[in-house]
Amino acid sequence: MLKKYLNFKRRLTKLYGKILIGVVPTKTIFFLVFSVFFFTNCIEKFDIPSEVDETVLASTLIVEATITNEIKRQKILLSRPSNFEVVNDLDSIYDPRFPEIPKEPGFSYERNAQVSVVDNKGNEYQFVETSPGTYLSNDNFAAEKDVEYTLNVITDKGTSYVSSAESFGSVGQIEDLYIERDFNVEGDEGVFIYLDGGSTSTSDQYYRYTYEESYKIIAPEWREEDFVLTNYDPCALPTVTYDLEIVKRENEEGKVCYKTDYSNSIIQNSTVALQDNRAVGFPVRFLNRNNYIISHRYSILVKQYLQSIDAYNFYRTLESFGSSENIFSSIQPGLLIGNIKAENDGDDQVVGYFEVASVTEKRAYFNYEDLFPEEPLPDYAVNCFPSSPPLEHPSYCYEGELNWPCPISILEGVNINLFAYYGENEEGIGACPGPYLITFRACSDCTVLGNSTMPDFWEE
Structure with missing residues (x-):
């Protein structure tokens, strides 16, 4: 100490x-x-x-x-x-x-x-x-x-x-x-x-x-489905290559943590x-x-x-x-x-x-x-508003002139474990809208902040 x-x-x-x-x-x-x-x-x-x-x-x-x-x-x-x-x-x-x-x-x-x-x-x-x-x-x-x-x-x-x-x-x-x-x-x-x-x-x-x-800790935006990204090459030309799936989670890990x-x-x-x-x-x-x-x-x-x-x-x-x-x-x-x-x-x-x-x-x-009966809970540790960035991004190895005004893409966010699946972007929201709504990983998976295993001493 x-x-x-x-x-x-x-x-x-x-x-x-x-x-x-x-x-x-x-x-x-x-x-x-x-x-x-x-x-x-x-x-x-x-x-x-x-x-x-x-x-x-x-x-x-x-x-x-x-x-x-x-x-x-x-x-x-x-x-x-x-x-x-x-x-x-x-x-x-x-x-x-x-x-x-x-x-x-x-x-x-x-x-x-x-x-x-x-x-x-x-x-x-x-x-x-x-x-x-x-x-x-x-x-x-x-x-x-x-x-x-x-x-x-x-x-x-x-x-x-x-x-x-x-x-x-x-x-x-x-x-x-x-x-x-x-x-x-x-x-x-x-x-x-x-x-x-x-x-x-x-x-x-x-x-x-x-x-x-x-x-x-209870993840406020836990979903039964999540992204799975494979074969991702951010430097591929002329465009990035990847396989992005939306799969059902095998269990409820990440829903409740300690x-x-x-x-x-x-x-x-x-x-x-x-x-x-x-x-x-x-x-x-x-x-x-x-x-x-x-x-x-x-x-x-x-x-x-x-x-x-x-x-x-x-x-x-x-x-x-x-x-x-x-x-x-x-x-x-x-x-x-x-x-x-x-x-x-x-x-x-x-x-x-x-x-x-x-x-x-x-x-x-x-x-x-x-x-605090019937009073609103404190704000979560992370702002969990859904958003919709673009799905892809220009190749990291593109050498020409580039004007890309959009935020970090879904591919980049999923690759660094920053984004989690939220839903379909049916209303086309976002300045550079993609096909999916995302939220921060910590909102959907509480293991970012804690551990899914209940402590031995814990009492409900």
Whole structure:
């Protein structure tokens, strides 16, 4: 999540005095590398140099590591910032041995590191790289109460990093997770997901939350028939060649789908100022009523992590970077202080925090009609109006003078999986009308946006 937090920016949202921490821009990493945060109220003006030393960037390791009391393969993520101004040279941060991993400008994966977690009981847990920069423990294990854990990382170049010993002392609880229709402070109507919860210990006063939201997608323009294009040669002369059929679908795949998205912002809460040391009505998520993901059925799984005060302050510091309209106008001198450091002397920097936390979770569901009965659904993710472009197009290899004022043809759209069959163009609509009406593929086939397989946890 830390890399996502550094790589994407969302506007800071304030709900009833509680802060949902917005996402820091990618260039914030420049600020992190060149500024040390001392937990004081002193703010100094500082001019960021127009050019950043690439060697300093390359020496900064980003560590995302939270070990929990869940029995599972624990995960450690390692990466480094690359030149944020050069986002087109993606091959330099892409490993062809893992083609399923998307190219991600702004970060390079830390490959071939030796990663382990040791505890004060003599146990050592080895991690293996399962995809670029992602390290999973060889075996399932869960962090235990009052046991201290330490993270060790040795990079492929031999630089050694070690964390402080971390532990957790109690287990939290989510008493209730509930949904209400309401307006946010900006006057937007929508759906709030509220949480009541806390800890079994009165000494626990700091919390972090993540969520996984899943939702049903129904293709609004699904049809029993669709295009099938074969033998297409867009460069054939004197005209393109192809076979285009309209065939009946074999099944209803693409009619109903499901999608799961993960929170990529940091959500925190503190009960320091509360008498009973528990949160009541904490807004974990707000969904505008016009958000298409709540059009049918929606589910959210919220996880609550108990945090130490140091971990809480670390993430609050990131909040201060992301909530400023211009993070370069008022920044602190020094490096963002976490609990991981390089053991050898040198210029090797690290941004991140090794957290050991107890986690508890709760899931909730709702249907749009439950909260907005007999009201129109939100607009679909794609504009699904039917249109009729020309069927064919001039040959790509035609060398003469060409004046072609028409939009992309049906052949071209079907070939790149952009268009789907809608019907016959019996009324001859369109500036360059073709024989068929088309709609965007996502309108007719929801697998463009989600997966046709229902999740195991899903309940209707």
